[in-house]
Amino acid sequence: xxxxxxxxxxxxxxxxxxxxxxxxxxxxxxxxxxxxxxxxxxxxxxxxxxxxxxxxxxxxxxxxxxxxxxxxxxxxxxxxxxxxxxxxxxxxxxxxxxxxxxxxxxxxxxxxxxxxxxxxxxxxxxxxxxxxxxxxxxxxxxxxxxxxxxxxxxxxxxxxxxxxxxxxxxxxxxxxxxxxxxxxxxxxxxxxxxxxxxxxxxxxxxxxxxxxxxxxxxxxxxxxxxxxxxxxxxxxxxxxxxxxxxxxxxxxxxxxxxxxxxxxxxxxxxxxxxxxxxxxxxxxxxxxxxxxxxxxxxxxxxxxxxxxxxxxxxxxxxxxxxxxxxxxxxxxxxxxxx
Amino acid sequence: xxxxxxxxxxxxxxxxxxxxxxxxxxxxxxxxxxxxxxxxxxxxxxxxxxxxxxxxxxxxxxxxxxxxxxxxxxxxxxxxxxxxxxxxxxxxxxxxxxxxxxxxxxxxxxxxxxxxxxxxxxxxxxxxxxxxxxxxxxxxxxxxxxxxxxxxxxxxxxxxxxxxxxxxxxxxxxxxxxxxxxxxxxxxxxxxxxxxxxxxxxxxxxxxxxxxxxxxxxxxxxxxxxxxxxxxxxxxxxxxxxxxxxxxxxxxxxxxxxxxxxxxxxxxxxxxxxxxxx
Numbered sequence: 001x002x003x004x005x006x007x008x009x010x011x012x013x014x015x016x017x018x019x020x021x022x023x024x025x026x027x028x029x030x031x032x033x034x035x036x037x038x039x040x041x042x043x044x045x046x047x048x049x050x051x052x053x054x055x056x057x058x059x060x061x062x063x064x065x066x067x068x069x070x071x072x073x074x075x076x077x078x079x080x081x082x083x084x085x086x087x088x089x090x091x092x093x094x095x096x097x098x099x100x101x102x103x104x105x106x107x108x109x110x111x112x113x114x115x116x117x118x119x120x121x122x123x124x125x126x127x128x129x130x131x132x133x134x135x136x137x138x139x140x141x142x143x144x145x146x147x148x149x150x151x152x153x154x155x156x157x158x159x160x161x162x163x164x165x166x167x168x169x170x171x172x173x174x175x176x177x178x179x180x181x182x183x184x185x186x187x188x189x190x191x192x193x194x195x196x197x198x199x200x201x202x203x204x205x206x207x208x209x210x211x212x213x214x215x216x217x218x219x220x221x222x223x224x225x226x227x228x229x230x231x232x233x234x235x236x237x238x239x240x241x242x243x244x245x246x247x248x249x250x251x252x253x254x255x256x257x258x259x260x261x262x263x264x265x266x267x268x269x270x271x272x273x274x275x276x277x278x279x280x281x282x283x284x285x286x287x288x289x290x291x292x293x294x295x296x297x298x299x300x301x302x303x304x305x306x307x308x309x310x311x312x313x314x315x316x317x318x319x320x321x322x323x324x325x326x327x328x329x330x331x332x333x334x335x336x337x338x
Numbered sequence: 339x340x341x342x343x344x345x346x347x348x349x350x351x352x353x354x355x356x357x358x359x360x361x362x363x364x365x366x367x368x369x370x371x372x373x374x375x376x377x378x379x380x381x382x383x384x385x386x387x388x389x390x391x392x393x394x395x396x397x398x399x400x401x402x403x404x405x406x407x408x409x410x411x412x413x414x415x416x417x418x419x420x421x422x423x424x425x426x427x428x429x430x431x432x433x434x435x436x437x438x439x440x441x442x443x444x445x446x447x448x449x450x451x452x453x454x455x456x457x458x459x460x461x462x463x464x465x466x467x468x469x470x471x472x473x474x475x476x477x478x479x480x481x482x483x484x485x486x487x488x489x490x491x492x493x494x495x496x497x498x499x500x501x502x503x504x505x506x507x508x509x510x511x512x513x514x515x516x517x518x519x520x521x522x523x524x525x526x527x528x529x530x531x532x533x534x535x536x537x538x539x540x541x542x543x544x545x546x547x548x549x550x551x552x553x554x555x556x557x558x559x560x561x562x563x564x565x566x567x568x569x570x571x572x573x574x575x576x577x578x579x580x581x582x583x584x585x586x587x588x589x590x591x592x593x594x595x596x597x598x599x600x601x602x603x604x605x606x607x608x609x610x611x612x613x614x615x616x
Contacts, residue, residue, distance in 0.1 A: 073353060106586055111348040113348070249587055250582070253395055255393075261393035263349065276589065279579075284614050294591075
């Protein structure tokens with residue numbers, strides 16, 4: 001696919017040219033950087049290191065109306081879904097782009113989920129080569145790479161004054177066409193510089209874990225007393241699941257609005273005791289130990305068995321944002337060494 | 339691919355109308371339902387549906403009837419949460435949302451020509467009844483049939499008129515017990531495992547189907563082992579807090595299985611090593 005050069009000072013012009021798309025980008029909001037729909041390109045905060053939330057929520061929102069019931073109890077589509085413009089998510093890290101690859105088979109499997117799949121099909125991902133990874137990034141240990149184009153439609157690499165823009169897919173080509181007026185051709189020197197940066201990127205990842213054999217270790221030592229120690233600090237707050245680009249658990253709830261009912265889907269967390277609580281009061285996963293163990297099992301055993309890859313992209317958010325310093329990589333190492 | 343909505347959405351319930359309500363105990367009612375579109379539900383014994391009361395929510399409920407010619411189906415429901423309490427407030431003609439049927443069914447074909455040992459604890463009889471009634475309607479297809487039913491006390495026994503029929507039938511053995519008797523109870527007193535010494539089985543040709551509270555399974559399995567029934571001939575129905583029924587929401591996951599799709603009816607030999615299952 002084609003390569004272009006985008007001058008940094010023309011980035012806003014490039015975003016403004018994407019008139020046929022709704023553009024989502026990281027924006028600064030009450031001290032946090034979150035992905036939101038932007039109306040002015042100046043809102044975009046291209047601070048890759050400071051993204052406590054993944055762009056998962058653009059396609060799989062934290063709260064989403066599935067059905068609106070009318071007076072006759074007929075289920076209607078929520079307003080604003082039909083005929084919506086295609087979406088561009090700008091400023092995606094390569095690990096988060098891979099995260100969508102982990103979510104896809106869940107929503108595609110038997111009983112395809114139209115809410116996720118429609119948005120997924122009409123959404124393009126414009127990503128940035130991660131030249132300065134987080135201290136807790138470990139993408140290279142779970143099949144990722146900070147300069148990988150996997151799952152992206154366009155990949156940008158920061159060359160200082162310019163971005164090196166690689167078109168990855170035909171969807172990405174459409175976006176490049178819309179912004180063609182502000183794009184130019186890279187020199188061979190810039191091409192070399194980009195390749196050099198790509199080659200250096202994986203070496204900047206400081207945390208690693210050899211995940212080979214982890215799945216069988218988790219299964220073999222499912223009853224081990226060490227799980228209790230590993231979960232000792234966990235307070236079941238669920239932040240690891242809410243910030244995870246591959247977690248997909250949800251609850252279905254009803255709300256009444258002016259005498260009518262809406263049915264919603266809302267993110268849920270396997271870290272909460274209520275998540276598995278039966279109506280009878282019985283809870284098959286009653287303590288933090290079972291819940292933490294289950295989450296690791298799901299990511300590093302079940303996901304491999306079901307879909308062939310770990311359900312983790314190594315973004316490191318669950319480690320960085322855990323208020324109790326529960327460390328997934330350290331925990332995996334403990335299990336690995338059993 | 340076109341994922342148009344809401345017709346293509348697996349979250350859209352069909353509507354069903356309540357045609358009969360029977361009070362079973364102080365806390366349980368039987369609801370007879372028919373889909374408003376006139377179609378049969380299309381279920382097999384052992385499957386479940388997601389039932390919704392609009393504005394309140396959805397809950398997974400097992401189907402208590404075998405497929406019936408008049409397209410009706412029955413749900414027996416204990417009033418215990420938001421949705422089930424709302425159901426109990428509905429009358430005949432009331433509407434419920436139905437999604438499903440979902441999940442695996444009892445081994446109606448595999449058990450043909452074999453003896454069947456049914457073991458029901460408490461409201462475990464509700465899903466198991468769909469299979470028991472199916473077998474009684476197709477009695478000649480099956481060998482010896484034994485039904486063991488345990489309830490906490492006589493007032494918690496369900497389907498009293500049916501139990502009375504089962505007691506009188508010559509073509510099945512029906513044994514019952516209560517954990518605690520009252521002054522009128524003349525039968526066996528004790529947990530369900532106290533019925534096992536009264537039962538003779540041919541282990542090689544017996545299919546055992548067990549449904550009850552989580553604590554019951556472990557002790558019943560000890561009895562089936564003592565009788566020599568192979569693990570692969572034992573079937574259980576697992577309860578989980580299922581939300582979507584579609585293998586996506588995660589709630590019913592146990593290690594490598596989703597109970598809403600791989601279960602709720604599971605072969606004991608497939609899950610005996612599954613942590614957290616029992």
